[in-house]
Structures are given as structure tokens and as C-alpha cells.
Amino acid sequence: MSPRPLSVALVGAALLAAACSGEQADTRSTDAAAADAAVSTQPPGTSTEPAPGTSSVAATTTIAPTTTLGVPRSFSAAFSGDVLMHSPLWRRAERYSGGQGMDFRPMFQDIAPLTSSVDLAVCHMETPIAPPGEEPQTYPRFGVPGEVLPAIVSAGYDRCSTASNHSMDQGTEGIVATLDAFDALGLGHSGTARSAAEAVPQVFEVNGVRGFPVVETPEGEPWWVNNTDLERILADARLAREQGAEVVIVSMHWGTEPEHLASPTQRSQAEALAASGLVNLIVGHHTHVVQPIEQINGVWTVFGLGNSISNMPTGPYPPESQDGLMVTVEFEVAPDGTVTVARPVAYPTVVDRGNTFEIKDIVRNLARPDLTARERAFYEASLARTAQWVGEFIATVPAA
Numbered sequence: 001m002s003p004r005p006l007s008v009a010l011v012g013a014a015l016l017a018a019a020c021s022g023e024q025a026d027t028r029s030t031d032a033a034a035a036d037a038a039v040s041t042q043p044p045g046t047s048t049e050p051a052p053g054t055s056s057v058a059a060t061t062t063i064a065p066t067t068t069l070g071v072p073r074s075f076s077a078a079f080s081g082d083v084l085m086h087s088p089l090w091r092r093a094e095r096y097s098g099g100q101g102m103d104f105r106p107m108f109q110d111i112a113p114l115t116s117s118v119d120l121a122v123c124h125m126e127t128p129i130a131p132p133g134e135e136p137q138t139y140p141r142f143g144v145p146g147e148v149l150p151a152i153v154s155a156g157y158d159r160c161s162t163a164s165n166h167s168m169d170q171g172t173e174g175i176v177a178t179l180d181a182f183d184a185l186g187l188g189h190s191g192t193a194r195s196a197a198e199a200v201p202q203v204f205e206v207n208g209v210r211g212f213p214v215v216e217t218p219e220g221e222p223w224w225v226n227n228t229d230l231e232r233i234l235a236d237a238r239l240a241r242e243q244g245a246e247v248v249i250v251s252m253h254w255g256t257e258p259e260h261l262a263s264p265t266q267r268s269q270a271e272a273l274a275a276s277g278l279v280n281l282i283v284g285h286h287t288h289v290v291q292p293i294e295q296i297n298g299v300w301t302v303f304g305l306g307n308s309i310s311n312m313p314t315g316p317y318p319p320e321s322q323d324g325l326m327v328t329v330e331f332e333v334a335p336d337g338t339v340t341v342a343r344p345v346a347y348p349t350v351v352d353r354g355n356t357f358e359i360k361d362i363v364r365n366l367a368r369p370d371l372t373a374r375e376r377a378f379y380e381a382s383l384a385r386t387a388q389w390v391g392e393f394i395a396t397v398p399a400a
Helices: 087-096 105-115 148-154 171-185 230-242 264-275 362-366 373-393
Strands: 003-005 008-014 034-038 057-059 066-068 073-083 120-125 159-161 188-190 204-206 209-211 247-253 281-285 293-296 299-302 307-309 323-333 339-341 345-351 359-361
Touching: 073 105, 073 281, 087 105, 105 148, 105 323, 105 359, 105 362, 120 247, 148 171, 171 188, 230 247, 230 264, 247 264, 264 281, 264 293, 264 299, 299 323, 307 323, 307 345, 323 373, 345 362, 345 373, 359 362, 362 373
Parallel strands: 008 247, 034 057, 073 120, 073 307, 120 159, 159 188, 247 281, 281 299
Antiparallel strands: 003 066, 008 034, 008 057, 034 247, 073 323, 204 209, 293 299, 323 339, 323 345, 345 359
16 A cells, blocks of 8 residues: 655744844834744635735745555644844853854753654744854844854754744845755755745655745745735645645744733734634744633634743843743644644743853753752743743643
């Protein structure tokens, strides 16, 4: 009996507005959305008009592990929040390297067991890489050191979404530099593209899973950055279906900084995406704080993953901007094509901003027998903040 692939589509989008400051105060906020991944097994639904006043950025990717017909197929995935590299993190990376360039790897090493526990790990690269010959820049127009990408790879990430309100901070040169750097490391990407040709579906594999990304945006050259135009996102999801996608995951760069509660626009967009019959999971980022996890029209929606790493809190941003989530989800496709999406599991993380800038897996660290009193207080304070919003989804034991 010949094997049959399981196909998954990753749809990404992002609003080109709003600030992500770790150096100075900024009180601006937006309802933005960046979509990175989507999973669907149902017939194509109807298109939905985007919410008034929103722009968008999006990408589509299809994935499929091969298995025998008649046997349920499954895969696991993990999603984390903003990788927002403010200049204080560069200085710490210089210290980690012993003065020989920059080494960001120690900042990501504690979450490697989480990313390695799943088949597909997806980060959100909030900022572009500085173009060749340009000095790195921090807020408000980011162009970050390319050395951060080897750290992301070493942590076990397979791909990242790149569509955000900062995607065009370095112009199209920044997008080219970013994607060139991703490609050089074999790190997948969705959400931005260097050409119209790159913005069309392209097959990729991860752990026997085949997939493709689709991208679009800037005026006259819409392929550079995907946006959160709901009609466009749903069109990408339909295209994914036409190309064989069985699972569609949408990742949205959206919401109001630094609000924990989902905004009316977030809710209306989530409801439209979920009601389309094209989407099986929605994950979000941008607000720099953790937001709730809910089922919207039967579709699990992770409204906000918080910050994975940054120099926040600064200015108007609260201590909660140190906090983030790594959310894992299991997908199973039955022989008849029915997809079951398991209840998401949330692994809280926190950045040790006052010391090492390491991203810490709170559940795993609280289980350590050698934990100091200071460390315990630090982790428990972060866990209490995060539990206010996603308490019932938090893992009770470390990832296997």
C-alpha cells in the first residue's frame, strides 16, 4: 500500500505599524496582525472582509508527513513569541563571545528541550537583520545583528515567521538580508519574500512533512511583506487547500500593546478566520504580553504568545513583558481526513533581563533540586503573572 502524505499550510500576516521599544518609552498601540501558519481539513469557506483600518502581512506553508493509508497520521508543533533584539542584548552577546563578535546562543539554550520535543518549532522574528555594510540599529528602526540566527537554529527552531510591523524597518534591503541569512543557515521562513516568484507556494520538508509558503504586500510589489487582510489570508488558505493542505495554521501579528485582553479587532478577525472552515489553529503575537487561549467557533486561538526575548520592560511596558509562552499542539489526521487538534499546552517562559538575558523554561526550572531562593521567587512571580491569563493551559510537568 503506497504511503500518503499529510499536508499542512502555514499562513502568515503582519501589520506595518506600532512600536516595540526596549530602549525608551512609547505609548503608541495598534491592532495589528501577522499570520504565519494555518491548518484546515474542511471545504473552502467564504471570504471575509478585513476589519476597517487594518493592514496586513501573510504567508502560507504546507506540510505533510508520509504514512500508510488507513493509519492515523500526526505531528506536533510549538510556537513562541517575539524575538525582539534590543541593543542591550547585543552587548550581552559580545560578553558571551569573549570579545570575538557576538554569541546569542546561551540566551536560547534553556528552551532547547522544549523545541526538540516537537516535530516543528516555529519562532517569530520580529525584526529584520541589518543589511550588509550597515551597523546594527535598535528601536525605533530595527536592523539587528545576523548572529542571532545561529542561536535560533541552535535552540532547535525549524522556521520563523518574519512578517511584523517592523519588517520594513530597513526597507527592502533589510528583507533581502534577513532571508539571505535564513537561507544560509537552512532556517525556514514565512511572511516576507524577495520576489513575486518566492511569494508563490514552495514545498519544504521537516521530519518527513512537506510544506510550502505563500507571501504578499508593499504597494506595486506586494510580495515583500504579508499583511492581515482577511480576504487575502483566506485566499492563501484556499490556495493551500487546492495544493493539498489538510492542516492550516494562521499566526497573526495583531492586538494593542501592551494589553492582555484581546481587542475587538482581534476577536472579530479570529471569528472570521475560524468561521471560514479553512483554519484549524490561530496563534498570535505583537502585544508583548501574554493573552488568553480560547476556542473560537471550535478553533483553538492563542491570542498572544508574549515576548520570547527582549529588553522589556521599559517605559509603558509592565513586568509582564518579560513573560512569554511556548505553546505546543498535537494534530492527528484520521484515515477519512478528519483532523483533530488537541488542547494546547502552554509552557511559560521568562527572560532573565537583570542578569543573563537567557530565556528560561519556568516549569522545568521550578523542578530543579538546586534552585536558589532568589531563582524560585523570580520564576514563581512570572508564573503567577502568566497564570492569570492562561492558567488552565499551563503544563504541570516539564516537556519530555
